[in-house]
Amino acid sequence: MTAKTRAPVGGTAALVLITAVELVVFLDTTVLNVALPQIGRELRLTEAGLGWVTNAYLLAFGGFMLLGGRAADLLGPRRVFAAGLAVFTAASALAGLAGAAWLLVVARALQGVGAAVVVPAQLALLTATFTEPAARRRAFGVCSAMGAAGAAIGTAAGGPLTAGLGWPAIFWINVPVGVVALAFLGRVLPDDPPRPAGAARRLDVPGALTGTVALLLTGYAVGAMEEPDTRAAAWLLLAAGLALLAGFVAIEARSPHPLMPLRLFRVREVTGSAVVNALVGAAHVPAFALLALYLQNTQGYGPTRSGLAVLPVAAVNIAVSRTLIPYALKRIGARGVLAAGLALQALAMGWFARLPEHGSYVIDVLPAALLFGIGLPAAFVGVTVPAVTAVDKADTGIAAGIVNTAQRVGSGIGVTALLLLAASVTGDPERPSRSAYVDGVQAGFAAASALAALGCLLTLTLLRNRAAAAPEPAAADAPAQSTGRR
Secondary structure: OOOHHHHHHHHHHHHHHHHHHHHHHHHOOOOOHHHHHHHHHHHOOOHHHHHHHHHHHHHHHHHOHHHHHHHHHHHOHHHHHHHHHHHHHHHHHHHHHOOOHHHHHHHHHHHHHHHHHHHHHHHHHHHHHOOOHHHHHHHHHHHHHHHHHHHHHHHHHHHHHHHHHOOOHHHHOHHHHHHHHHHHHHHHOOOOOOOOOOOHHHOOHHHHHHHHHHHHHHHHHHHHOOOHHHHHHHHHHHHHHHHHHHHHHHHHHHOOOOOOOHHHHHOHHHHHHHHHHHHHHHHHHHHHHHHHHHHHHOOOOOHHHHHHOOHHHHHHHHHHHHHHHHHHHHHHHHHHHHHHHHHHHHHHHHHHOOOOOOOOHHHHHHHHHHHHHHHHHHHHHHHHHHHHOOOOHHHHHHHHHHHHHHHHHHHHHHHHHHHHHHHHHHOOOOOOOHHHHHHHHHHHHHHHHHHHHHHHHHHHHHOHHHHHHOOHHHHHOOOOOOOOOO
């Protein structure tokens, strides 16, 4: 039998491998949070230095996503997936061994580069592996749930790992997953199509460098605005980043082989998904930080206990992805699932915005956490499917890269902006009262709720034409052929 005739068995193994990698990649966006104090003490890092340990991963992840997507299209998604996973795994081992602050920051940046290559390639692999409509819905649902659950699991796992084994353990856990996946991917992932002659030369290196540096400068500038001492320099860096973004657009418009073909933005599903996914990132990533701050700074939770408090989010993520999301995709389509997911997130964070000064976990936290856990995977899968199934097969990697870059950029800006908002409402940073601290957290959650609600509204407007263009199952499940919608 050929590999295609063994799709049910091979597809299951491919899905297990891809979702395991998805989990650890997104787990690394939050697993570090509760370990930062210990890292700071052992490596003698200031708060600014600790910020770079976190941001090096996020900024490199977002900055190299477009290059990863284009490389998957030109060089083959399985080949690029393997290369990115090898970089991510080696960088995780290097981070675990790092005995100096600079080496840890470098390792985190390399992790981000590997993750940026892996994510668009794995979405292209899912599209190529699962061509049957129902199987594709289940695959995207499970994979998206792993990404959505990764942030919650990272928050929950970081505390026990750090307390029991020390901070290097949060990086070492990635290594066995990466090694096993690399050993088996050649057996379970679909073969790449023949590589066109000169494909490597078609990679847009000037565009990649310009776009990546622009995102890195912009992301760093937004974070540096928090400190009065660095605010003036931050404005200069922001101006430089925006100028480079304009230069990037000019390069892409003239390049014969652009990194980010501007024609893709004429596809309504790509543009709409990118805008909405930026709001998905800006709303949900700060929510984990705000909830941890509330539990630890007002309710007396320790790092481990506050991490375990978000486990229901991960548990519901996984359960919903295996049951409700495939059914919902079939019944109401990706657009409906995305709108419902964002509406549930808005409701959950609106609930969190009412957290009291003396709260009960069961009454005040758990119900909203469950709503959040249902809405998060729905938003992840709903925002991905329209873009990657509305373009030619040769463009699925870069379409995934555009959409996921938007979420990474939105996440970085959202975390900074919402925590700044919370801090400004709290007032005196040295000795804030408990009630003032709660007011700040409530303001942050209210803003996150508004961002999710705006994403829901834009889903119903920017992606409206998708449902009208064709019956939803056909649109959501288009296989390898182009849909022709531009």
